[in-house]
Amino acid sequence: MDISKSQAKSVSGGGKTLVVYFSHSGNTRSLAQQIHERVGGDIFEVVPVDPYPVDYDAVVAQAKKELNSEYKPALKSKIKDVGSYDVIFIGYPNWCNTIPRPVVTFLLEQDLSGKTIGPFCTHEGSRLGRSATDISKLCPQSTILEGLAVRGRDVGNAQNQVSAWLQGLKLLK
Numbered sequence: 001m002d003i004s005k006s007q008a009k010s011v012s013g014g015g016k017t018l019v020v021y022f023s024h025s026g027n028t029r030s031l032a033q034q035i036h037e038r039v040g041g042d043i044f045e046v047v048p049v050d051p052y053p054v055d056y057d058a059v060v061a062q063a064k065k066e067l068n069s070e071y072k073p074a075l076k077s078k079i080k081d082v083g084s085y086d087v088i089f090i091g092y093p094n095w096c097n098t099i100p101r102p103v104v105t106f107l108l109e110q111d112l113s114g115k116t117i118g119p120f121c122t123h124e125g126s127r128l129g130r131s132a133t134d135i136s137k138l139c140p141q142s143t144i145l146e147g148l149a150v151r152g153r154d155v156g157n158a159q160n161q162v163s164a165w166l167q168g169l170k171l172l173k
């Protein structure tokens with residue numbers, strides 16, 4: 001399992017926290033790590049069994065093909081005890097205005113009912129697109145918090161944005 005060994009801590013006013021992310025070219029990984037540093041708890045990378053092509057045009061073509069399909073790519077590992085988390089941050093690159101399919105697999109494989117979900121994404125102009133709406137459709141029994149959107153090229157300087165977002169959500173440890 002790609003879960004960090006760090007001891008799960010509590011965010012202020014909440015319970016055990018998990019940061020989950022999928023990243024193709026590293027931007028969302030960087031943002032996820034910054035959020036994890038601020039909120040503590042565990043971190044888990046969603047990794048599809050079949051990697052996406054590195055070539056930009058090829059991955060865009062594949063993502064477009066997958067968009068309106070029922071495709072749920074198999075993931076390399078699964079979180080064993082998602083029930084022990086109260087707040088779950090879910091991060092992803094905006095792909096074609098929504099969540100990449102590996103994130104769909106993650107959301108469908110896990111029972112996130114009763115959980116609080118904090119969506120965050122990196123993007124190149126479309127911000128969250130319809131990703132938060134699509135997450136709420138896949139997780140109708142979860143509470144979806146206001147999401148964070150950071151431009152890919154700005155992830156290196158996103159500390160203030162991350163802090164303001166977490167403060168707004170009252171989720172800073």
Ligand SMILES: Cc1cc2nc3c(=O)[nH]c(=O)nc-3n(C[C@H](O)[C@H](O)[C@H](O)COP(=O)(O)O)c2cc1C
Pocket residue numbers: 022023024025026027028029056059060061063064092093094095096097098122123124125126127151152153
């Ligand atoms: C397949 C694909 C589709 C994308 N679609 C969008 C989009 O609809 N809107 C947008 O703003 N950015 C889009 N992007 C840009 C990515 O969201 C952005 O580069 C992101 O920071 C990549 O994150 P990563 O490095 O974690 O993979 C797309 C990128 C890829 C590869």
